[in-house]
Amino acid sequence: MTNCKACNIELTSKYCPNCGQSSQLKRIDGHYIIHEIEHVLHFERGILYTIKELIVNPGQNVRNYLSENRSRLVKPIIFIIVTSLVYSTCSNFFHLEDGYIRYFDSNKSTTSTIFEWVQGHYGYANIIMGIFIALWTKLFFRKYKLNIFEILILLCFVIGMGMLIYSVFAIIQGLTHFKVMQIAGIVGFVYTTWAIGQFYEKEKVINYVKAFFAYILGMITFALTAIIIGIIVDIVIKH
Known part of the structure; x- marks a missing residue:
């Protein structure tokens, strides 16, 4: 008799009766890796x-x-991380410098540095922006009694899909050299508005307006926060 290595409960079968952990882990080899890839892409x-x-x-599935x-969809945090990595990989591979938002500043300020980082790291920036969108979504849809964390789950899925939309357009621009990333921004915006509105009773037109x-x-709040932080940092540095 042996004990479970995860919870130390005595094992009486191939699986722990307490946590379900296998009594003997499979060795990591080529077959194991292929199985894990198939599991992720299932x-x-x-x-x-x-x-x-x-x-x-999107609305019904997130609800x-x-x-x-919670077993059929990929975990939301994993989803947004993977999709952000996909976009970052496509953007870096095709050397897309402008992306779908452009910011120009003749003065080298902290604000310009922040926006340059945003332009070069849209995946991470969209995750941060999602927090601001979640706060406004909570305000506009407060009668639905969802907490901020549940709204963030919704936005992880929605923004993750936005990353995939940008990835598709990044590939198109990289292969054809047509400037289509601004179009990607519009398509991503339309999808996000539609998905959020659909999540909150898709029959109500007002919900799509609120989502918009x-x-x-x-x-806007994300951009203003970045500008304010940049100004404050510049003031502190100068003094």
Whole structure:
């Protein structure tokens, strides 16, 4: 008889009766790696399935994730990290310097440095921006009684899909050399507005209007915060 290495409960079968951990872990080899890749890409509950469901019916699927079944969709944090990495990889591979937002500043200030970082790291910047969008979404949809963390889960999925949209356009621009990243910004904005509005009772047109303003105000608040931080840092440095 042996004890579970995870929770130290006595094992009476191949799996721990307490935590479900296998009594003997499989050795990591080529077969194990292939199995893990297949698990991640699985069409019934992996990242490809998640992408398909978020394209077809994002609102209903995220609601199901929050209240019914959290095993079919990829974990939201993992999803946004993976999709951000996909976009960053595409952007760096094709050397897309302008991206889908341009910021010009003749003076080398802290604010310009912040926005240069944003232009070069859209994946991470969108995650930060999601916090601001979540706050406005919470305000506009407060009658639905969702907490800020549940809204952040919604935005992880939605912004993650936005990253994939930008990735597709990045590949198109990289291969054709047509400047299409501004179009990507519009498509991503339309998808985000539609997905958020659909999440909150898709039959109500007003919800799409609220989603529109939540997204716009989230972006504006994010930009203003970056500018204020830049100004404060410059004032501190000068004194």
